Amino acid sequence: MKKEQIKGSLSLFLAAIIWGAAFVAQSVGMDYVGPFTFNCVRTLIGGIVLIPCIAFLNRGKVRKKTNFTEKKRLLLGGICCGVALATGSTLQQFGIMYTTVGKAGFITAFYIIIVPILGLFLGKKCGLSVWISVVIALAGLYFLCITDGFSIGKGDIYVFLGAIAFSIHILVIDYFTQFNDGVKMSCIQFFVCGILCFVPMMLFEHPEISMILLAWKPILYAGVMSCGVAYTLQIVGQKNMNPTVASLILSLESVTSVIAGFLVLHQNLSQRELIGCGLMFIAIVLAQLPQKI
Template identity: 65%
Template sequence: MKLRNSLLLFLTATIWGVAFVAQSVGMDYVGPFTFLFARSLIGGIVLLPVVAVLHRSGPGHAGETPADRRRARKTLLLGGVCCGAALCFASIFQQVGLLYTTVGKSGFLTACYILIVPLIGLLFGRKCGKLVWCGVALAVAGLYFLCLTDGFSVNLGDAITFVCAILFSVHILVIDYFSPRTDGVKMSCIQFFVCAAIAAAGMLLFEQPSLGALLAAWKPVLYAGALSSGVGYTLQIVGQKGMNPTVASLIMSLESVISVIAGWLILGQSLSGREIFGCVLMFAAIVLAQLPNAPKENAVN
């Protein structure tokens, strides 16, 4: 089960890593709220037939009372709303931060959720083993070599993006709480419509969206919506089920490595020796965190 979930999270990181290319191109045509609204709406729509098929073919719950069904619906709705709100605010902080900082710094600061997740977990009594903490430290070092090629200084964009990392940490922990308690695909579908609704409000307040601009950006928006949102975040919810959130965040942080590789393959951006070294450290961190004595941390509640 843990191997399968690890592979699902790695596939999630791959989809998200490639999505950096789509996100970069899409922002040439539309604003951050418009892009987020479109991708989230598409993500929710893509999952509607999946939810319908799973609901029709899924087994019933013998002995379930009407009160049980009401509680289950309430948990599902609450989980979808909480996940959607966390995802929306994290994503928009990332988009806005990119207007004021470099892509490399944004990648490093966003992926700092691998350190923030276990720190927040400590507040709720969740302890991590030594190998996991070593993996976190190694991953941070890897991200430094991978993303920060021009030194490090803090500006407005860096501060905004660091808030994004905190919010993505919250999103991971919210999923960790709700995924064992409800249907992951249904919750993912709800989260996208919630995210789209919040983004739509920001789009109408702060931007001037046009159908022509969205049509011009249809390829990156479709990828970001159908794959990065619809498939990627659903795989995250399903893959995180039963996984320690710190280990899950380490695997998903590989999106930074894959984004560099995608930039090389798709956009023709070359890899420096420093970046290759950072990739090696990142992969070593993932392996280290999942060695046999690493899963001895507190189980997911």
């Protein structure tokens, strides 16, 4: 079991690195295409990539016939997740147009704290450490987002709203994975997200194939690595892992985004912003620590 847990930890750590670096791909991709176009193409690629992943993960398993209720539940879960994912990823993509990769990564990671707060409306109680982490995270957001004159950047607002949407996405996944295969549901959600982004893409952005081809590197990375590979690594990695430990490892995505933004895009954070990042990371870790009930 210990060997399996080590493999699981490595899988989750790799997923966090891939997701953190994906913020760079999202930023670079915006130089060629609009946010709806980027999300549409990458999520459709992600859905296509997961098809062989599903076959690989189900190899050697005895095929069971699924009844109409199970299929309906799987489809419903995929649609609900797809709507939440489309909302969150679109808001995040718009936000990245107006803020740095590092700030976007840390503000997005705020979902780890938003989730237990939203859980209150579902009858799930929060421990003292969660509320302390909320206060610390708010202080971190102040240092990270609020500039001179108490103004918050437009990009920061978009990314924060995206974090709320991702929180809802996580809760929806938590509910539907009780009944459905996680990878299959993810495959459906990517296709739903791609279709939902396709309509505004055609209405507002009028994408050109030539521009999409110019952005093939960031789109392919975001589609294959971020959507397809990283999500599969998360599913496989969490199989024999304590969920609290898994969440802590995945929260390193925010740290990776800052490092990637610095190394690739040369986006430096000010001392004030670094303090904000540090406070938010402390809050993220504190929110995931085991709580006594």
